[in-house]
Amino acid sequence: MRLRWLLAAAACWIASPARADDCSPAAIGRIAADAPVAILSAAIEQLPEGAGRYCLVRVRVGGNVNIAIGLPMDGRWNGRLLAGGAGGYAGQARPPVRAVARGYAGVETDTGHPAGRRDLDDTPADDWRETSGAFAMRAPGVPDIALREDFAHRSAHLMAVVARQVVQAFYGSPVRHAYWSGCSTQGSHGLRAARQHPEDYDGILAGDPAIHFGQVMAFQLWPQVVMKDRLGGPMLPAKLELATARAVAACDMRDGLADGILTDPRRCRYRAAGDRAVVRERCAAGDGTCLSPVEAGAIDAIWRGPEDGGGKLLWRGIERGAPLGLLAGTAPFPYAVAQPRYWVYLDPAWDWRGVTIGSYPEFFARSVAAVNPVMAADDPDLDRFFARGGRVMLYHGFNDAGILPHGSIAWYEAVARRMRLSRRGIQSRMQLYLFPGTGHCGGGEGAQPPVERMLDALVDWVEKAAPPQGLTAERAAKDGRGGSRPVCAYPALPYYRGRGDPALASSFRCR
Structure with missing residues (x-):
């Protein structure tokens, strides 16, 4: 055939x-x-x-x-x-x-x-076919395998097959050369194409990708489960903002510059429950100037991430500095509900409120088992893609609260381990860029991914064997004064030199 x-x-x-x-x-x-x-x-x-x-x-x-x-x-x-x-x-x-x-x-x-x-x-069960993500289910209890495969990888492959003939x-x-540039789900689709159809594209520019699709969407429900079980419902948004501001203030100078941005939030160990300046025993639920001990503990659990029964971390939580309100808002993030309804339990009436902290590990495991065989882009085998000269540029905002950055870090390191490559070796084929203070596919107070210039660099890398270097990213400071930062290849990050104008990329070095 x-x-x-x-x-x-x-x-x-x-x-x-x-x-x-x-x-x-x-x-x-x-x-x-x-x-x-x-x-x-x-x-x-x-x-x-x-x-x-x-x-x-x-x-x-x-x-x-x-x-x-x-x-x-x-x-x-x-x-x-x-x-x-x-x-x-x-x-x-x-x-x-x-x-x-x-x-x-x-x-x-x-x-x-x-x-x-x-x-x-809370979509009524009789309207389920009109909801986003419902294509994955043919009927209650019956998955639509063909449409899932179309979404996961076939449509990306068909774009290359059809477009080449039309051209x-x-x-x-x-x-002469084909490239992929996409963010979020489209970022993971590009990485999937590099592994599954390595002849389709010569270069992949993937931003904030949902590489571990099952884990990503399952985690998105965790903040709501924590608040429901510990507080009885959502937290006041001002309390979430207070906790984030306190975390940034506590860790801001770790990078040598007080600019409201955590260069490496993984190094921040701030615990809301231990902050006596804001934790008060009788802090009211409607008071945004303080946290009750239970509220502070809930925020710490969201930052930490869910654990299994033995205390092993299932998925790393939201990084300190990222906005908590996206997943810990007044209602669950839409995809956190869509995945279990239409991909996992195949029940349009499935109610997320039935998940508890105690049952969450089973929910997480079931989600991964049901979704990842079709959707995951986490296979580190890019041998065929690299063998034909393919190159990957991967970027992720550290303040992405929806698709957490550690997924991209883990996959990048998995590729390096599988190929038994040194840092220099993996960077000659694939580079990862982490953007401090930057949200999902951009936004936030950090420097914004220079997507078009990154694409130009990818083209030069593929066609001229010139690895990316000297890229800078622009940010708008709080006072309205523009600024820039160097774009650093992981594991390096942009750190202030200790002198020079902190608004200029030249005052930072990648280390």
Whole structure:
């Protein structure tokens, strides 16, 4: 079956190319994949702000995987393909405008299902099909294996297969190099592609990826379980903010600079329960200026993370300095409810309130067992990808409270161990960048990942064998004064030299 598919694809590539201004389904011709392919439309579109024209081709594979390919016109194509898309559970094949504007043939996919249209919180059971993540369940008690596989890896592979043929038909030339750039779920999809389909992409730029998908989503329920069991419900947001501010104040100078950012929050051992300045025996639940001993203990448990019955850590908690309100807000984070309902228990009426601190280890283990065989990108075997010259740039914000940064650290180290590589050896193939004070895919008070410059560096690394170096990231200080920081390859982080303007990257060194 696969041989017939490849032969059909080859036949399409050999066919006469369309003119680079003929944007029509007929000009694109027949496309081959592992299921029937329909060209839904092909039309000339305009980039924003008069930046030029492009041909937008919409394709559907097998009746449910929708793919949008953008083709720069008027001689602006740089010979490369750039794939990416939305995070979360995706659900929409958007025009790849940003890729096209930079000269790439761009491609995005809905990952095989439409976006959910209902809020996940306490969704009535009879409306379950409209909720985000519900595509994973065909019916109560019955998983939808095909749609799960589409979401996990097949749609990312199809983007490469289909886009390469469309590019060949439109330009009469093949893709010279293909790249992936995505954050959150799309970051993990890129890493999965590098392992499972190493021939699809030459370089992967992955941000804040949900590498350990089962663990990531299972942990997202932990703060709510802790507050429910210990406090009877959510904590006042001001109390969460107070604890975070106290932790930052206690550990801020560990990096030699009092700037409100913890360069390495893993070194911060602040415990809310031991802070006599804010812990009061009779602190009221509505008083945001203090913490009761029980509230402080709950926050410490959220920072620490869940443990099994023997005291072994199941998953490292939220780093001090990251906003606690994302997962410890007034209601569970939506994905923390979607995963158990539609991926684990296959029950749209499943109620998270039935999980307790005591039963949480079983809930965690069941989540990992049900989800990771399909969704995890944690296999460290990238041998085939690296063997053909592939390169990976991985980045993560230390203040990401949704997909915790230690997952990226653990996977990076696992790849190095598997390949028995020294620090220099692994950095010659893959680099990890941790951004202090930065949230999920950006945001926060830290320096922001310079994604476009990182992509340029990845291209040079793949095509010119020039490893990334000299990258800087910009941040906006609280007083409105701009600043910058060097982008450091793990395990190095940007530390203040002790002299010089702390707003300038030159006043920091990677160590």
